[in-house]
Amino acid sequence: MLKPISNSRTDFPILNREVNGHPLVYLDNGATTQKPQVVIDAISDYYSKFNSNVHRGNHSLSMQATVAHEESRKNVCSFINAASEREIIFTRGTTEAINLVAFSFGEGFVSHGDEIVVTQMEHHSNFVPWQLMCQRKGAHLRVVPIDKNGELDLSTFKLLLSERTKLVAVTHVSNALGTVNPLEEIIPLAHTAGAIVLVDGAQAVQHISHDVRAMDADFYAFSGHKIYGPTGIGVLYGKEKWLDRMPPYQSGGEMIDRVTLDKTTYNTLPFKFEAGTPNIEGSIGLAAAINYLAQFSPLEIQTHEEDLLDYGLERLKSIPGMIIYGNPKKRSSILSFSINEIQHFDMGTLLDLYGIAVRTGHHCTQPLMDALGIAGTVRASFGIYNTREDIDILVEGIMFVKKRLGK
Amino acid sequence: MQNMHEIQKQLVDNFNQFETNNEKFDYLINLGQSIPEMRSDQKTESNLVAGCQSNVWIDIRCEDYKLYIEADSDSLIVKGIASLLVLVLSGQDASEILNTNMGFIEEIGLWRQLSTQRGTGLTAMLAKIHSAAEKCRDLQK
Numbered sequence: 001m002l003k004p005i006s007n008s009r010t011d012f013p014i015l016n017r018e019v020n021g022h023p024l025v026y027l028d029n030g031a032t033t034q035k036p037q038v039v040i041d042a043i044s045d046y047y048s049k050f051n052s053n054v055h056r057g058n059h060s061l062s063m064q065a066t067v068a069h070e071e072s073r074k075n076v077c078s079f080i081n082a083a084s085e086r087e088i089i090f091t092r093g094t095t096e097a098i099n100l101v102a103f104s105f106g107e108g109f110v111s112h113g114d115e116i117v118v119t120q121m122e123h124h125s126n127f128v129p130w131q132l133m134c135q136r137k138g139a140h141l142r143v144v145p146i147d148k149n150g151e152l153d154l155s156t157f158k159l160l161l162s163e164r165t166k167l168v169a170v171t172h173v174s175n176a177l178g179t180v181n182p183l184e185e186i187i188p189l190a191h192t193a194g195a196i197v198l199v200d201g202a203q204a205v206q207h208i209s210h211d212v213r214a215m216d217a218d219f220y221a222f223s224g225h226k227i228y229g230p231t232g233i234g235v236l237y238g239k240e241k242w243l244d245r246m247p248p249y250q251s252g253g254e255m256i257d258r259v260t261l262d263k264t265t266y267n268t269l270p271f272k273f274e275a276g277t278p279n280i281e282g283s284i285g286l287a288a289a290i291n292y293l294a295q296f297s298p299l300e301i302q303t304h305e306e307d308l309l310d311y312g313l314e315r316l317k318s319i320p321g322m323i324i325y326g327n328p329k330k331r332s333s334i335l336s337f338s339i340n341e342i343q344h345f346d347m348g349t350l351l352d353l354y355g356i357a358v359r360t361g362h363h364c365t366q367p368l369m370d371a372l373g374i375a376g377t378v379r380a381s382f383g384i385y386n387t388r389e390d391i392d393i394l395v396e397g398i399m400f401v402k403k404r405l406g407k
Numbered sequence: 408m409q410n411m412h413e414i415q416k417q418l419v420d421n422f423n424q425f426e427t428n429n430e431k432f433d434y435l436i437n438l439g440q441s442i443p444e445m446r447s448d449q450k451t452e453s454n455l456v457a458g459c460q461s462n463v464w465i466d467i468r469c470e471d472y473k474l475y476i477e478a479d480s481d482s483l484i485v486k487g488i489a490s491l492l493v494l495v496l497s498g499q500d501a502s503e504i505l506n507t508n509m510g511f512i513e514e515i516g517l518w519r520q521l522s523t524q525r526g527t528g529l530t531a532m533l534a535k536i537h538s539a540a541e542k543c544r545d546l547q548k
Contacts, residue, residue: 020428343482345460350484353429361460375481376460404433405483 003295005304009385011036011292022355025390025397030175030203030334030381031359032225035289039229042288043281054280055254055271069280072287073270079290080220081211082237086269089236089243090278094202095125097221097236098169100273101198102129104246110166112138117160117168117195119144119152120371123175124364126200130169139166146371150177150326154185161193168197172204176363176379177326178309178334180208183215191216196242202226206383207305207332209298212237224282228383229289233282236273243269250275301384305333308382312391319398321407325377336363336377339398341407344376350404351378354397411503414495415511422515431517432484439486442493445479456531461485463528465535469543472501476536488512488521488529496536501543509533 009015012034017024026034046068052061054069070085077085091097110116116130120143134141142160145153152170161168168190173180183199190197196218204210206227212220219242224233238246248255248266252275257265266272293301312335316322321340338344348360361376362369369376380394409417425431445464454464461482468475476497478489491512496504512521512529521529 343461345482346484348460350432353432375462405436 002297002300005296005300005384008036008296009387011038012385013037013040015385019355019357020353025354025356025393027380027382027386027390027394028357028359029226029383029386030363030379032231033206033228033383034385035230035285036228036292038292039285039288043230043285046281046284051280053277065280068287069278069283072283075287075290076235079210080205080235080237081213083213084240087237087240087243089238089270089273090283091221091234091236092232092279093223093225093234094200094221095234097219097234098126098198098200099129100236100249101167101219101221101238101246102133104249104273105167105196105242106133106137106139108246110137110139113164114139114166115142115160115162115164116140117142117144117157117165117190119157119170119181120146121150121152121174121177121179121365121368122169122171123200123202124366125202126169126171126198127367130167140164143367144170146368149328150174150179151328152179152181152186154182154189157186158189161189161195163194165190165193165195168195169200170197171200171202172210173201173207173332173334174326174365174368175203175334176365176368176377177328177336178203178331178381179326179328180204180330180332182330183217187216203334204332206293208302218242224286224289227286227289228292230282230285233279233286235286240269243273248272248275252276254278296384304384305382308386308388308391309333309335311388312380312382312394315391315395316398319395319402321402325372325374333382334379335381336379338374338377339402339407342401342405344378346405347378347398347401350401351394351397354393354400356394356397358394408498411495411499411507415509418491418494419511419514422517425516428517431515432487435487435491435515435517436483437487438490438494439480439483439488442486442490443477445477449477450479456528456535461528463489463532465489465532467536467539469501469539469546472543472547473498474501474504474536474540474543478532485528489532491515492532492536501540502547504540505537505544 014034050064052065054066073085073088076088144157147153187197198219199217201220201222205222218239220237225231255275257267323338325336344360359379449466450464454466456463463480466477476493478493480486
């Protein structure tokens with residue numbers, strides 16, 4: 001029996017608190033989501049009942065922790081419909097997952113003169129690692145521009161693809177504009193050109209469908225803390241055929257098979273890419289978050305968040321001086337805007353005085369801000385617990401700030 | 408000219424007459440509006456101080472071993488913060504600036520909001536003023 005989304009709000013204890021004397025209105029879910037009680041309990045249970053290091057221990061606690069940690073991997077595997085748990089690498093987050101591929105794929109497969117294609121709307125986490133890898137390997141970075149609606153210019157993308165293209169790195173959902181990119185077109189185009197594709201799913205997995213095999217992504221990365229789980233845990237999905245042939249990223253404990261004075265052989269997947277003691281509380285918390293989300297219908301999550309977007313767009317557009325950034329055909333859970341003559345930092349700081357949490361600035365997408373010719377925006381981003389009332393309060397808050405600053 | 412300690416005390420007293428953060432922010436924004444406007448030709452790359460979320464320009468002149476400071480920002484709040492520095496430090500002796508503790512900003516009651524925001528660039532503004540003060544003081548040697 002699925003749980004209705006309207007009941008989700010009470011699962012998140014933090015939403016009961018006040019900020020600056022007002023009930024918290026949390027609209028910064030693109031940065032991180034709040035945690036339901038079941039996630040908090042799962043982490044607390046781990047530490048109070050079976051905390052122990054995983055894998056090589058032969059005592060009960062270690063075996064219990066190992067089972068829980070590896071169950072979490074299975075959970076993630078079915079959550080994104082990967083073919084095998086060997087394809088699920090636990091990382092610190094999306095950033096580390098992308099850095100892992102940029103390093104290991106770069107070392108294994110990229111040579112002087114090769115090309116990597118990224119897009120102008122990438123978060124710095126899916127831009128800088130490729131820039132650095134290109135510098136290291138003597139490869140060239142090609143950047144897909146965006147059009148006036150904040151969508152990728154696919155005709156230029158096609159022109160950028162060539163036999164020299166080794167990898168295409170693209171975000172599923174833009175963290176600054178909410179644009180949902182047409183992976184169903186991008187991935188086959190890249191594959192036809194002989195390139196593989198890494199998808200940054202940080203802003204997608206909690207909102208829209210994320211079947212890695214259906215989309216045929218070669219790599220897919222996301223963070224636990226943006227899907228109602230804890231910080232410090234993330235996932236790199238990679239097709240086994242690539243992970244198998246890539247050299248290790250970091251080295252040390254866990255990732256070895258046999259170490260001698262002369263050489264080291266590596267552990268099997270996924271452990272080859274997981275040096276050191278893993279984030280056990282993180283994987284357990286992440287699994288609790290995935291289980292929590294599984295109580296709701298994915299369609300209802302999507303419908304609810306689309307309703308918030310439509311309502312938010314309509315309400316924000318009614319404010320004089322409002323500029324909404326991006327007008328994509330498909331948008332997910334993010335509205336980026338500014339008000340004439342009010343600097344975004346001022347707007348964010350003053351909205352906080354009314355208990356409203358939004359994010360302001362360049363959202364770690366400076367190449368995108370450059371393309372838009374702006375320094376930053378105010379971003380409201382939604383999660384399952386947000387309501388139309390939250391948007392009403394945001395609009396009221398913006399009107400207060402406007403009045404206060406005489407704009 | 409009032410000494411820096413007196414100006415700091417006055418500013419802290421002014422802020423403390425307001426009870427709410429709302430009123431304090433309004434006062435901070437008003438302070439920012441009260442300092443002289445910067446000319447556009449002063450808003451150069453070299454006068455720009457890196458803040459994460461706003462542009463702030465600090466133009467500093469050294470005359471008779473004293474610093475004369477002007478500031479502007481596209482953010483009204485950041486301009487308010489910059490105006491605190493201008494009001495206390497501009498026109499003061501460079502070596503005295505280097506010996507003055509600017510801890511009063513912690514006492515105006517908005518410290519939690521201002522110090523944790525990388526966007527304000529407060530530390531970078533102070534560093535720029537201190538570096539100019541060192542050069543200005545060293546002219547005496």
